[in-house]
Amino acid sequence: MERKRGHRTLSAGELARLLAGLHGQGYGRYREIRGSYAYPAFTLEVEKVQVDPYAPPTRLAVHLPAAQAGLPAELYRTPVRRRAIADHLARRLADALARTAFAVDAGGQEVLDRSACQVTAGGDVVLRLGVDLPGPGRRIDGRQAERLLCRALPEAVATLRWSALDAEEARRFVATVEDADALRRMLPELGLVAFVADGAVLPRRSGVDPRPLTGPHVVRFSSPPSLRVEVELPNAGRVTGMGLPEGVTLIVGGGFHGKSTLLRALEYGVYDHVPGDGRELVVTRYETVKIRAEDGRQVTRTDVSPFVAGLPTGEDTADFSTPNASGSTSQAANIVEALEAGARVLLVDEDTAATNLMIRDARMQELVAKEREPLTPFVDLVQPLYAEHGVSTVLVMGGSGDYFDVADKVVIMDAFQPRDVTADARAIAERHRTGRVSEAKRFPAIRHRVPDPDSLDPVVRGKSKIKARGTDALQYGDAHIDLGAVEQLVDPSQVTGVGLALARLRDRFLDGRRTLAEALDRLEAELASSGIDALRAGYAGDLAAPRRFEVAAALNRLRGLRIAG
Ligand code: ADP
Ligand code: MG
Known part of the structure; x- marks a missing residue:
């Protein structure tokens, strides 16, 4: 049975006595520790207690007042600095509690606004974490629980006080995040959709390890002179890199030359990255959405008619539903839904796109009459999408030159280094006319849906x-x-x-x-x-x-x- 404590706050010593008294009791009685406890430096709140040792961990919140945290005021002056210093503190807490029964959700390469740590405008710090309360044989181990909650936890929290932190490291973390955020905010007025700083390291260790690739074979990013942009950042000062302008940008190049790696860095450029990630200053507009084919997905009353019309089944593609979309219709739905949600930039990689939605060359146009082909390829819609909706596209396409006709910029990845080949691509498009006829002049208005x-x-x-x-x-x-x-x-x-x-x-x-x-x-x-x-x-x-x-x-x-x- 739960002891009614109302809003009364007990002392940490009383928690210790409570746990000692529960030693050896049935696990379920841990619920009696729910409540607030005043420690010398902070308040601990036991918010939710697990019912058995295998249930999700017990949830704790630590309220560390500004006077105890001691953060310099400039580190919590703006929302982005608060997000950054909070993220840094969560990581330090996770380090301090590594290989213990505590679990701190500190995150990976990205710096997100997360519940594990929040810093208020007044400099108060709130930490939230889980702990697996010890209970071998479903009996409360009150002594071990006391060591965790009354010793290990306050010791770990003490390492987060400003006087105990590595100030240099903390400031660098905040400065890094602030620069990325500032750079992303600059993009619209620079007329850019993305910026990739010179010196950036884009490749990752593996598909499941997002840390930067290391070793002598890593090629750092170096911008082509014609696309080089210089920006002035609040902390790093002047920085140069490749600016991708609004409009349609094509990334071409041979297989294994780094096209997808660049695009993936742009996908994650909507987030800020930790110092040492290699992509600290690789940013894209916040409203950037990766588009891909996704056969099998549910689609509910989406207007895919810009891309799909005149199905042999007679279905209305302006109000299209399916429990099992094909590659092309799923990608069409992904595009339309991204636009509906407010996307300003689309990213597409040929590796994960539906070919029949991306291209249809002149020969195929001649063989299969338009009336017999429900799909309008993206190559004919990508410019109208920009012209009429202001939505830009960055597209990786090593397999078809038909996009030369519609690209505003063409960048080749050559042994992991970009070059601006826009002029060459234009000249080739002039020299080898494809004989394609455009299948669309317009990109119709997006239909906005009202969910129930x-x-x-x-x-x-x-x-x-x-x-x-x-x-x-x-x-x-x-x-x-x-x-x-x-x-x-x-x-x-x-x-x-x-x-x-x-x-x-x-x-x-x-x-x-x-x-x-x-x-x-x-x-x-x-x-x-x-x-x-x-x-x-x-x-x-x-x-x-x-x-x-x-x-x-x-x-x-x-x-x-x-x-x-
Ligand atoms: P593409 O899409 O052009 O076929 P990927 O982007 O998939 O090429 O890259 C091919 C391989 O090269 C990947 O294993 C990737 O990790 C590696 N790679 C990409 N960029 C670099 C780089 N700058 N330095 C070293 N290796 C890289
Ligand atoms: Mg690829």
Whole structure:
């Protein structure tokens, strides 16, 4: 039975006595430690207690007041600095508690707004972590629990106080994040969609190890003179690199020359990276969405008619649904839905694109009459998309020169080094006319859908069920949402954030009249003003702030989704 403590805060010593008294008792009695405890330097809140040793860890929050944290005021003066120093503190706490029963969600190469650590505008620090309370044989090990909560934890928290931190390292972390953020914000007025700094290291160790590749064979990025841009950053000062302008940019080159590696760096350029990552100053516009084919996905009432029309089945492609999309229709849906959610830049790699949606050459046009071909290839829509909607595209395409006719810039990757071959590509396009006829002149207006909030119910048998399965899937109520092809998700905690954001959309922002884009605007505004606390209510686990594009992606892949109009 739980002891009613109301809002009374006990001392750390009383927690120690409580744990000693529980020693040897049945595991379930750990729930009696739920509550607040005043330590000399901070307040510990035991927010949620696991019911057995195999359940998800017990959740703790540590409130470290500004006076105890001692952070210099300039490190929490702006939201981006707060996000950076908080992230740094979470990583230091994870280090201090490595190989213990504690679990700190400190993140990988990206610096995200996450629940594991938040720093307030006043310099207070809130840390959230899990702990597996010891209970061999389902009996409470009160002595070990006391060592964890009353000794290991305060010792670890003490290492986060400014006087104990490596100040140089902390300042460098904040400066790195602030520069990336500032650079990303500069892109629109520079007329750029992306910037890749000279000296950047783009390749990763492997497909499952996102740390930078090391060794003598690594080629650092070096910008082609014609695309070189110099920027002035708040901390690093003058920096040069390759600026990719708005419009249509084609990345060509032989196989294994580094095209996909460059594109992948651009995909993750929507995030800030930790010092030493190699991509600290590789940034893309925040509203950049990676597009790929994704056969088998659910599509619910999406207007794919710019790309798909006149199906032999007679289906209405302006209001298209399927539980099992083909490669081409899935990619068409991915593009249209990204635009609906507000994308300003699309990234496409031939390796993961549907060929029949990307190209149709002159010979094929001659053999298969347009009336017999439902697909309009992207090559004919990519310029109208920019001209009429202002949406830019960066496209990796080593296999077809048909894009020379529509590209504003052509960059070749040659032994991992970029060169500007725009003029050469133009000359070749002049010399070898393909005889293709364009299949589209316009990119029609995007139809905005109104999701039915009732179809976004996360509740199963009276309990909200939101659970990330790595970065590849989200359990949302009864539904399993496949996110394996949503490639800009980098952290399982973001997936949790996506799930909580869907629930928030349902509860707050979707009302059966509002469009998805309007609801996402409101969600984003709330995240900007209240941070992740907007999503945290009633949820004790780790989460990170999602982008609106990944929230929309999850909604669009929900098999029970209903569209009201
Ligand atoms: P492409 O898409 O042109 O076929 P990838 O981008 O897949 O080529 O790169 C091929 C291989 O080269 C990958 O194993 C990648 O890690 C490696 N690589 C990419 N860029 C560099 C670089 N700058 N330095 C060293 N190795 C690189
Ligand atoms: Mg490739």
